[in-house]
Amino acid sequence: MxxxxxxxxxxxxxxxxxxxxxxxxxxxxxxxxxxxxxxxxxxxxxxxxxxxxxxxxxxxxxxxxxxxxxxxxxxxxxxxxxxxxxxxxxxxxxxxxxxxxxxxxxxxxxxxxxxxxxxxxxxxxxxxxxSRRIGLAHCDNRWFTFNAGMGLDAQVCEAIDASRGNGHTATPSRYVRTAIRAFFRNRGTEPTLTVQVPGHDPVEGVHYAFVSNSSPWTYLNDRPVRINPETTFSTGLGVFAMATMGVPTTLKIVRQLLTPGAQPKGRNLFRVDDVPRVRITSSTPIALQMDGDYIGMRTDVEFVSVPDAISVVAPSGV
Missing domain, CATH: 3.40.50.10330 (Probable inorganic polyphosphate/atp-NAD kinase; domain 1)
Known part of the structure; x- marks a missing residue:
């Protein structure tokens, strides 16, 4: 070969x-x-x-x-x-x-x-x-492998990309600091997102939304952050959408994300696994990221799951 x-x-x-x-x-x-x-x-x-x-x-x-x-x-x-x-x-x-x-x-x-x-x-x-076959996902005329998002995480990716351009290394601690600053900077803003998933009523008043093709969503050093634990490369997409920027609720959800075996849940959290597609619209342009790269500002994005898309060299059963 x-x-x-x-x-x-x-x-x-x-x-x-x-x-x-x-x-x-x-x-x-x-x-x-x-x-x-x-x-x-x-x-x-x-x-x-x-x-x-x-x-x-x-x-x-x-x-x-x-x-x-x-x-x-x-x-x-x-x-x-x-x-x-x-x-x-x-x-x-x-x-x-x-x-x-x-x-x-x-x-x-x-x-x-x-x-x-x-x-x-x-x-x-x-x-x-x-080797094994895995599914991928796409949106905005581009493929992504593990996650995409609109709002908060995309703003973080944009800031990290800018810091890289200034010679700063992208480290877990830099991501955390950047995420905290972005969160508090956005606390006073009105929610602009509406999330539409087949089989569910539209979810309005969303501040930020993540779409996963696998789990974990990311890592903090060796610790996995799992927003949709049931989402894998062999399932459909996972959706995680927050309808609050309140500090107590956010801290509660963050603790769940970092707790092994936890299933994140909350009154202001819309979360669903294994969906074939999801459409997210925004009343004003909002940031979009895919696989950790800032893509740009968008108002209407459809995320689509494509099973068995590629073959990868990897352990089986992970």
Whole structure:
């Protein structure tokens, strides 16, 4: 099998030593070519070219944003209702060795956050020829792998992107500080969102809403944050929508999110799992994020679940 190793050398936790180890290890199993990204969107360009060339495996060493670029490069623009027109020809198998700050996608698949440990996992999985099919989701004419959101989390992603541009590293503590500032900055604003889920009455007066394709939603260092614990890569989407910015209620929900085995619930929380699609509208433009990347301001977004979209090298049953 021919493989392409796509490396984002600017990702948070990548190092030259880890990259060399990964390239050497993968070359012991498959014929591998290494390509380093040089600009935004480059990973998608490399992946798309690899698919045309008949490459059978793409190994991504970078963060969630690099993985997202690869997925979108391979699949192209989402078809509204199916996978029938998203790509021409076979789609390569995808493997991920984390190199970013959160690495939510890889960790949700059961891949270690440590690049060296993840490299050893990958070699073992390749030797066993172990892979699995997973579902994806899309909105705004773009695929996402683990989550998307409108409102608060998208504002946080926008601020983190700006801080990266100023040379600051994206760390869990920086995310927490940024989220707290964004929360208190928005406390006095009126809710603008309406959430529409098949089989449910429209939910109005929503301040912010998250849409998940897997669980956890994110990680705080080693601690998973689970907003929709029943949502997996094998189910439909999970929806988490808050109709309050009150501090006591928010703190109660946050405690639930950080408690293992908890099922978040509250009078001002709308939460549902395994839905095929969800539409979120806003009376004024509001921020949208996908897989931790700020996309822009939107007023009407439909999120769609697509089962069995791609094959990934990953442990089974995670």
């Amino acid at each position: 021919r493989a392409l190793l796509i490396v984002n050398p600017n990702a948070t936790s990548t190092t030259p030593a880890a990259r060399d180890l990964l390239a050497h290890a993968v070359s012991s199993r498959v014929q591998v070519r290494v390509a380093h990204t040089t600009h935004r969107g480059h990973a998608g360009e490399l992946a798309r070219r690899a698919a045309v060339e008949g490459i059978g495996l793409i190994v991504v060493h970078g963060g969630d944003g690099t993985v997202n670029e690869v997925i979108n490069g391979l699949l192209g623009a989402p078809h509204p209702d199916s996978m029938s027109e998203v790509a021409i020809g076979p789609i390569p198998l995808i493997a991920v060795v984390p190199g970013g700050s959160a690495n939510v996608f890889a960790r949700s698949l059961g891949i270690s956050a440590d690049p060296v440990t993840a490299t050893n996992q990958l070699i073992e999985l390749l030797a066993l020829r172990q």
